[in-house]
Amino acid sequence: MHNSHETSHDSGISTSTAAAGASAASFRGLSESSPYAVLVHDRGRVVYANAAAMSLTMAESAEQMVGALITDFVHPAAILSALTASGDSGQASAPVMSVLLRRDGTTLDVEVTTVPTPWEGRAAHQTVLREMTRPTSVHGTAVDHEMHIRHAPAAIMTTTVGGVITGWNVAAERLFGRAAFDALGQPVRETLGVELDLAAVAAEGRARDLIGHTVTGAAVPVRVSVAEVDASYILICTDRTDAHDTTQHYQSVVTSLDRGIVVINRDGTIASINPAAIRILGPGAGRFPSTHAERALDYPVFDTEGNMVPSPQRPANITLRTGQPVLGQVLGLRRHDGHQSWISFTTTPLNPHEPGRSPVVMSLTDVTTEHLTALHLRHTAHHDALTGLPNRARTLAMITAAMTPSDHPRLAALMFIDIDQLKRINDSFGHHVGDLVLQACGERLQGAIRATDTLTRVGGDEFVVLVAAPASASDLHQVAQRLHHALENPVVIDMHTITISASIGVAGVDPTRPTTPTDLLRQADAAMYQAKATGLGETRFFSVHTATARHRSDTAARHSYTLPEHRS
CATH class of the missing domain: 3.30.450.20 (PAS domain)
Known part of the structure; x- marks a missing residue:
């Protein structure tokens, strides 16, 4: 007799997913060729339905059945009776008459038989439904059943109560390398090459993993399920080698994933x-x-x-x-x-x-x-490439957000800043120097505003300050003075000393006179033009007179939406 290794698998311990899948696959192969409806259910819910079951219930796919309660199809009394009759002994219940509810609402008289069945390492139940209107004969059913078992993909054996082989299908011949005529009449321990307590395994209602042996003595890792039926035993054996290879393949794939x-x-x-x-x-x-x-x-x-x-x-x-x-x-x-x-x-x-x-x-x-690439693209879409400050589109969005009605106003005023004589600087020293001047202006202006304020660049030589509320008229004057002061010192670039200044227009937010963000920006722009008209480095606050003068200047049209690129 060969040495053997036997392991009991408790339902509370999960086995290899791949191995359980291989066992389930063998069962499916066996069930799919059955002419009778086969449903496997675990704790009342269907986990498998063969093609005959889908046809009988008029389900279009297995998905319509898997996960549903078995009692959605078969009367609860019949299921309870069958489960009680089969118990935990591993024996099939006596046939119970019941009514099957189909998906189209019609019903059929069926015969219900239930037997405990291992499923993916757990104790489940297999229920077989036979339509009572289906014509059958004892001889025909016996022949169908014999052919079904003979050519099933899983190794199926039948034995006496004493463990003597009475049935040995083609798959068993392949698995153990022993022809049926050599196996029939022999004890299980000789044909499988391992000691196996059939009654104990059937009573457990769970599969066992063990090491069997072929006729030549080669070890065969198998998983064995046993059921007692009519004073005999039925054994179903699956080769765990394939399951192990599948597990190894699965683990290799997971290991190699990025x-x-x-x-x-x-x-x-x-x-x-x-x-x-x-x-x-x-x-x-x-x-x-x-x-x-x-x-x-x-x-x-x-x-x-x-x-x-x-x-x-x-x-x-x-x-x-x-x-x-x-x-x-x-x-x-x-x-x-x-x-x-x-x-x-x-x-x-x-x-x-x-x-x-x-x-x-x-x-x-x-x-x-x-x-990070997406963040960079988002930043680029909303910020000026030369100075890194928020651009015109972002400026309008921030003004709109700050002017949204609320109990606590967030915007006190806009300051429109135009760098004086930038065109002369570009013409005299080149646009490269002009760009460096704009960068220097941006850095200095940023350092001059309050921590709560925001500096943006809206055009070639134009900057805007969003002055946060609260800010009084005195506060606005002080901010404007700091901005002028920040530009007092000349900029030295490529041995050139360049004097810079700015004209600033201020438009305050008046809660009593609602206006749009674009109109507020135009008002600050108009005030800036008034400042530029009075000389370099000046500040003017928006007023109705300022707006009228700005309108007469005939340049308001080009500020209707797109802001200008350069001013001298």
């Missing part, structure tokens, strides 16, 4: 983490498996606005708590080594059919380059 993959258990501990996730999360991430995620992933996390994201609002915890997926949420991550990156998080339940009980799969993609 995307980080972290599986988090229901208790918050990390079940697995691939190399890409370790690379993204930092050098210490390799110690994460079996560590609680709250401790292992205790990094500062912030959103795209820079706000810290508390632990309960992070993607994995949201999915663990609600069962709902979080897709592609971009968050900032500051690792313990000081490295800061932007990560796209996607978290989904590992088992979408039981989101409230399922572990969570978290995928991580480093999108730092893409995010």
Whole structure:
């Protein structure tokens, strides 16, 4: 007799997903060729339906059945009776008459038989439905059943109560290398090459993983399910070698992914983490498996606005708590080594059919380059390339936001600043020098305004100051004086000493006389022209007289929407 290794799989311990899938695949192959409707249900919910079941219930696809209650199709009394009759013994229940409710609302008389069935490492139940109006004969059914078992993809054996082989299909011949005529009449321990307590396995209602042996003595890792039917046993064996190869392939694929993959258990501990996730999360991430995620992933996390994201609002915890997926949420991550990156998080339940009980799969993609590029493009779209100040479009948006009616006014006035004689500077020294002069003016003006005010560039030689409320007339005069003072000292560029000054127009916000952002900007522009008309380096405040004079100047038309590029 060969040495053997036998392991009992408790339903509370999850086995390899790939191995369980291989076992389920064998069962599906067996069931799909059955002429009878087969439904597998776990804790009352359908987890599998064969083609005959879909046809009988008039379902268009398995998705319409999987996840539904078995009692949505079969009367609860019949299911309860069948479950009670089958119990945990592994034996099939006696047939129970019932009524099947189809998806179109019609009903059929059916015969219901239920037997405990292992499903993906758990104790489930298989219910077989036979339409009572279906013509059958004892001989025909027996022949169909025999052919069905003979050519099933899984190794199927039948034995006496004492464990003597009475049936041995083609798949069993392939798996154990033993022809049917050599197996029939032999004890299970000889044909499978392993000791197996059939009654005990049938009573457990769970599959066992063990090492069988071929006729030549080669080891065969198999998973065996046993059911007692009519004073005999039926054994279904699946080859775990294929399942192991599938698992290895799955692990190789996950390991080679550029995307980080972290599986988090229901208790918050990390079940697995691939190399890409370790690379993204930092050098210490390799110690994460079996560590609680709250401790292992205790990094500062912030959103795209820079706000810290508390632990309960992070993607994995949201999915663990609600069962709902979080897709592609971009968050900032500051690792313990000081490295800061932007990560796209996607978290989904590992088992979408039981989101409230399922572990969570978290995928991580480093999108730092893409995010920073997007930020740069967004900044470029709203800021002047020469000075780095907000541009004209951004200026109008900020004025509009600041003038939105509220209990606390945010804008006191606009100051329109025009650099005097910039055209002469460009003509005398070249546009390169003119650009450097504008940069110097921007830096000096920025240093002269209050911390609550905002400086922008709206045209070639034009700047605007948004003066924040509150600001009195005296405050506005003081701000204007500081702006003039900031430009008093000449600018030295390429050995050239260049004197600069500015004309400033001021338009205050009058709550009693509502105006639009564009009109307010025009008013400040008109006041600036009045200042320029009286000499260099002057300031004027907007008034009705100023507006009238500005209108007569015949240049208001070109300021209706697009601001001018240069003034001398």
